Amino acid sequence: MIHYLAGRVVTMLVTLLAISVLVFVIIQLPPGDYLSTYIAEIQAQGEAVTSDKIDFLREQYGLDKPLWQQYLVWVTGLVQGDLGYSFEFNQPVADVVGERMPLTILLNFATVLFVYLVSFPIGIYSATHQYSWTDHGLSFLGFLGLATPNFLIALILLYFANVWFGTSIGGLMAPEYVDAPWSWGKIVSVLAHLWVPVVVIGTAGTAGMIRRLRANLLDELYKPYVVTARAKGLTEAQILRKYPLRMALNPFVADIGTLLPQIVSGSVIVSAVMSLPTTGPMLLTSLRSQDMYLAGSFLMFLAALTVAGMLVSDILLAVLDPRIRLGASSR
Template structure:
């Protein structure tokens, strides 16, 4: 087990280095570096000033040299400075990570609480009217574009029936009224983004749960358990559902990896101040340091959660061993 984990961690580091360099190189090809922005804002700047500034920022060096300097700064804990917000990246990205974590975990938890019982219910009644209804809404949730779903939620619950705010993270300029008042205020802004994210995730989780349960219910040991007279709930949840967990673990691990990368479209539609919207704004505004740090976090989380999923396979199925 230890050897397997170490090997996977080494592979993860190699993949992060390769992908980060590719992303770094692509970012260097984007128009609008800091010197270009200075030129556009100061028409009196001279060619000598441009040459001096490019040398000062290291923009006259090859991309691999600049990448080496950037990696050495990252290893020292220096994530750079945001051009757009004029603050250090560490100071900027911390609160955004917290907001994205709250949003994504709330949406993921709600999705699982709804989707798993629905998927099991549908699998136990294949071909019934209830099964067709559940499948219809599952496919609808998967197929609906997230930006359209977010706009519809805003129109219905913020315009027609003004129950919740249309966007934002919390009330701007609200006086400090204590922890519970702030929690209630932030909860109001969470409802519509969580609903928008959950409706899509529920459809996906229902489909995976249903297909996995249908396959598990066909196994011989399920027929044996029924023949032995075991209680129905014990057969469903202890025997069938546990063997249906492996595909669910995979899709759940990939979903958890998005907890720290953010839902870019949903956060942008609702103006929710999370990592997803920050990444989008940094790419549009050519905020190099913020975009690269956000990318590294996203890649690292995907790779780490894949490793966690592989380890959980052994918990769900004792027949799986790691060498």
């Protein structure tokens, strides 16, 4: 197990290094850079920009160096915990992200809980009550959740939340608490606003996971070992809990590596539509302006979530399913 973990950690580091190169190259692919956009904005305002000023700005932002040197500066800073400097916000990336990170973590954590807590019981019930009216109804809602765009669900829920519950539209708290210090009233306001984006972001993931759990559990329920367990006199609850459910949980565990990055990336559009004070809209802004340090830090954060989640899911799969053997040679 130790050798397996060491090998996976080395693979993770190599993967992150390769991803960092791809991220940096992709950000640099569009013509120009942040300074080109900045100069164009200044000229649009009627202000003349001399060549000396352009050269000074390029030297100040480090854009006069070759791309490989810019990449080495960025990667070295990431390893040392320095995320770089945001040209768009004129602040260190750590300060820009730090202002919105607590609410982003809260939103994503609540969404993950929503996905698992809703999809687990519904998936089990649909499989054990196959072709019942409830199963058909839940399947219809699942397909509806998969087919409906998140931004459309966001607009619908924002309307009903405002009409039925009096919740202010947009944001994660009432307007009077935006700049106020944290208090019990502010916490209650955040919780009152939190359920709308959680439902919106988690709908697609919940619907997909329900369908996967239902399909896997149905496949296990008709295998010979379940028939044998019934012949031995075990109750349906005992059979479900001890055998097929354990095998059907594989997709739940395997999705750990991709669920959180999907939620973080999927919340970008929803956050922009709902005016949420999270890191999502900031990512869109940084990509449009080619703010390479800010955009690169976001994308590397998603990559780190993915590779770390895949490691956790692989370890849990080995514990959950005895058919999986780490490093075992095929015979």
